[in-house]
Amino acid sequence: MSLLAPPLSLYIHMPWCVKKCPYCDFNSHGLRSEPPPYARYIDDLLTDLDADRADFAEALAGRPVVSIFFGGGTPSLFAPELIARLLDGVRERLPLVDGAEITLETNPGTVEHGRFDGYLAAGVNRISFGVQSFDDDKLRRLGRIHSASEAESAVKSAQDAGYRNINLDLMYALPKQELDGALADVERAIALAPTHISHYQLTLEPNTVFAANPPPLPDDDHAWAMQEACEAQLAMAGYAQYEISAYAQPRRRCAHNLNYWQFGDYLGIGAGAHGKVSDAASGQIRRRWKTRGPRAYMDAAGGPGRIGGDSVVSTGELPFEYMLNALRLIDGVPAAAFAQYTGLPAEQIAGAIATAHQRGWLHDDPTRLHTTPLGQRFLNDVIASFLD
Template sequence: MTRLVPPPLSLYVHIPWCVRKCPYCDFNSHATRGGESHIDYTRTLLADLDGDMADFADAIAGRALTSIFFGGGTPSLFAPALIGRILDGVAARLPLASDVEITLETNPGTVEHGRFADYLVAGVNRLSFGVQSFDDAKLRRLGRIHSAAEAESAIQLARRAGFDNFNIDLMYALPEQDLVGALADVERALALEPAHISHYQLTLEPNTLFAAKPPPLPDDDDAWSMQEACQARLAEAGFAQYEVSAYARDGRRSRHNLNYWTFGDYLAIGAGAHGKITAADGIRRRWKTRHPRAYQEAADHAARIGGDQPVPESERGFEYMLNALRLIEGTPLADFSPRTGLHLSAIEAPRREAIDRGWLLDDAHRLRTTDEGQRLLNDVTALFLN
């Protein structure tokens, strides 16, 4: 064992409600019924944060938040004043880095005219638009509540309000999609001049409507052709791929997601939210009660916690590699021991095997996949399973 060194610290805030549950979504999200109190949930979030801060007081003492991420669900269902109240409450409890990144996920169908300027005033400095496609037929098939025109209008409104740092989420390999359609979505996104694009393949996740009733999806070869062609177009447009599904202009990588992928720490508040904290005596994962009502009813006591357990030494190497190898540039080899508490010898045998197979670069300074390793990433990370 080596000494654990606390990594950067982030905060994840989960807003669990959506206008409608999408058939492909396996996140902890619930269709709104109109009777939820956003004010009460805001109070619950801050009470939850108070509880975590008390429990992890020694581990987080003196550490500033480098990023805050509002995810969901659909955080843009919450009025800017409530997002501001949450951010003010966080700032009153924890120090924020001078350049803290604060991201709000938004559904283009839930943001009214004028709201973006108010989100900016509240402290949000980065937006993530869940567009998924600019093809209206595909959007209907995905169960989205917005049209392509509404997505473009929302993004243009955000830009006029002062946001220049925003992400567009796009999916490919959609039901009955072809290569031309996948590239057309990328072109529509590029025309809106985002700073960041998340481009990921639609997959059938367990316990979703699509898993129970699978739509006709492109086969693996067609999906791979879409991925390669879209990667090339994004690169041509100046978007560097830095993670399996993430592309950014210079200086606009998602700091919050990078913290996940480099085995950083994150407090997590909200129904079903998952966090990870490094302390002197080990690494802990904590998650919250999933259902919003049960979570809120337990706001002031331990029942809000759905689970809390240490990350065993035997699992840390795999968890680190599972995240780090998603990064195209990999991570410094020197980060492994301080972030896992393990000696490099813990992963030397599988690392050497991956190098011999041509999946990892034989680099004394970085953990980084080859091009083949990136294509076979699941096989590479499986080598590090204990």
């Protein structure tokens, strides 16, 4: 089978945050006494992009970028003029589709009033707020630096500045949380009328403060009850679930994350950023990730030292890698897309597909790969069945 190059996105990692949260396992670094070298980091990001473009020149030829995502850390620590300079540099180096989705993550506690005008003028057309909860006690337990009222004010400020595409991140199954508390968080989020809500369970990740000293969390049955009740509440308000933890108003699904889940390609620039690039000519899919430490990344300045790892995804790994993303989507993906975007014959996964059907994990639909409600609940088991 020949390999088809999928849509291309760009991920930009901004590694600093005001304070590291105890549940966070992202590559984020709390601020210290001296401010980070923000302006220099912008220059190094563009140098990194130049180096990746040179390394992947043949694979990237003629492919426009469909979305850009600023993740972190807390990207809103960077002033609008720096974001504008970076986006101008990206446009000089890569073609963007008309109306490309450009998302900036922000912490409600780090945004100064009036900054949203600047981000909008820079070209950022989607804002994602890390709210997590509207309960001040739960926010303190999570180590967040904002209050519920500050979160509401920040969202309204973005709307006043002209933003019409806004995501709110919410967590459930928080320390000592009851069902009523999880539903109250969703209700307050809906009241702000964002276009998209990411609603995901708090989990204890390795190498975090919470993993070392676990807080009292609801058990699995209570967490599942919260998920089902909140999902119903979101549906009644017009937010359709399209991914395990993502809900959107009509035509407001996140284009960037959809590209991930549909096994699209993405360049990753910045400390610790990951990328995936398909080369139709060689038939290879390559993953590359950057050095995690911001100082080491900047000292490499686009040289080989900026690369933390680089590998070709083996044919044995591809089925698992593909399903790890695709089966998160409630509607799944076209059955034919597996062969198109992996270059492997469909027969390679026929046995695992048949087993998943027998166990009631996948719908018996020859045209699409998508999980049943049972499959969604036991998604990790479904995906693991595609391991080599």
